[in-house]
Amino acid sequence: MMGSLSGRYAIVGVGTSRFGKLQGVSTMGFTLEAAKQAIEDAGLSRDQVDGVLVMMPAIMGEQHGWAARVAAYLGVEPTFSATMDLGGATACGSVQTAMAAIDAGYCHTVLCCFATQNWPQGVAMQLFGSEFQVPYGDVGAICLMAHIKRRQQYDYGYPDELYGQIAVTWRQHAQLNPEAQMRKPMSLDDYMRSRWVAEPLRLFDCCPNTDGGGACIVTSAERARDLAKPVVRILGAGQSHSSEIIHPRGAEQRSLGGTKAATMAFGMAGLTPSDLDVAQIYDAFTPRVVHDLVAYGICASEEVPEFVTRGNLTFAGRLPSNTAGGLLSEGHLSGFGHIREGVRQIRGECGDRQVADAQVCLVTGYGGAPHEAPPTVSYSALILAR
Amino acid sequence: MFAIEKPLPRANEDTAPYWAAAHKGELRLQRCDDCGHVRFPPSALCPRCLSQHHEWVKLSGRATVFSWIVVHQSQHPAFNGDTPYNVTIVELEEGPRMHTHIVDCPNDQIRIGMPVEVVFDRVNDEVTLPKFRPAKSK
């Protein structure tokens, strides 16, 4: 069934708003900036957009109908709209939803978008109702990721240098990206000397807070051929949802998170990890990259240190990844930065950081509720190709 | 100036017996009447067999450390004065894993697999947080 959608839909436009530390700009303002850029990038008229999917902003309060409000501000009256909440998995997940909605005949051209304004996050933190983790000071994704890094290092003996190598590689990539938030050169020594945020997680294991927005536009591959830019088809898409560390059904029930999303996406595309030319891996924290390399079948757990330290994620390596610097160095655009970069790599628009003859790109997403019991997470993936 | 208070659990129908037991110095979780699964977090259904029938059984209080972290950069203003503090996930003898603090042990001596036992930290007249310390009994 799913195979029938493979290659029939395309991402035709990508965009981001200004991003960085930009206190004072509204979440809506960022969303609209990014949406306009994506519409213009596609060479579409605004009136051709008849589907709107928007990631639920972190600070929602009681604001229902967020996606419909975004549509109203854009002057669009969609026939399909939803506010989606897969955290950082929303970017890829909304593209997958858009394909299904178009295939079902609900709409023709879907705008997927998001924005974050981090300030004032402190207020939001007090709204969480977590009973079993927050009272112990286990707050936010940083704590969950620190536990995940702890277990990775315990189970597989990964040295800190592995995580450092990932951070350093992305920083090198960011130096080729004038828009990146973190461009200051970083050495492995700088990484190893960076302070603990939540031991064993160091400062340079973590992405910066980013205020900004991102967007992309999905339509049929057929319509895409009439538009200005080279067609970037969606060959595969998948998602899966599970808990991390605490599994209510019992610890032994666990399959490695994300493997179902990977199986779906590669199966739908009829490809294997060895067919990938480039990857954009969801990397709000370095342990995420280690996890996805295994979950998406790029290498086995015990091969990760050698795979990474041999430079396989650099432009000279087997799978150049996070070519714009990733969330860690380009900035936390909730995965929309990854979609933008993936699309541009396939189009061949990346200039100094273009991967030669990039034909197939994996984009992954990850997000959820880190400090609820159990911590639940969503995994999502897209395979993009010419 | 306002002092920002630490967020304390606000119990609901599913979780109130857990917190009431903790306040009396007992660690209790739901054990499914139909399949025997001991579950965490507390919930209306057994996640293994979907039974709604359960008993709040008293646990041994014995556990081992599954993961531990030391928070140096506070992620919530109420915890600013506590850094560096550990957040530890223990695996209970009965199976479930839960977040807690390890007490009576320097942070740098916490180890995965370390045997620990429950102690009860009375926060105020209504709330007691289960915490764990290195096991004294064998």
Ligand SMILES: [Zn+2]
């Ligand atoms: Zn049961």
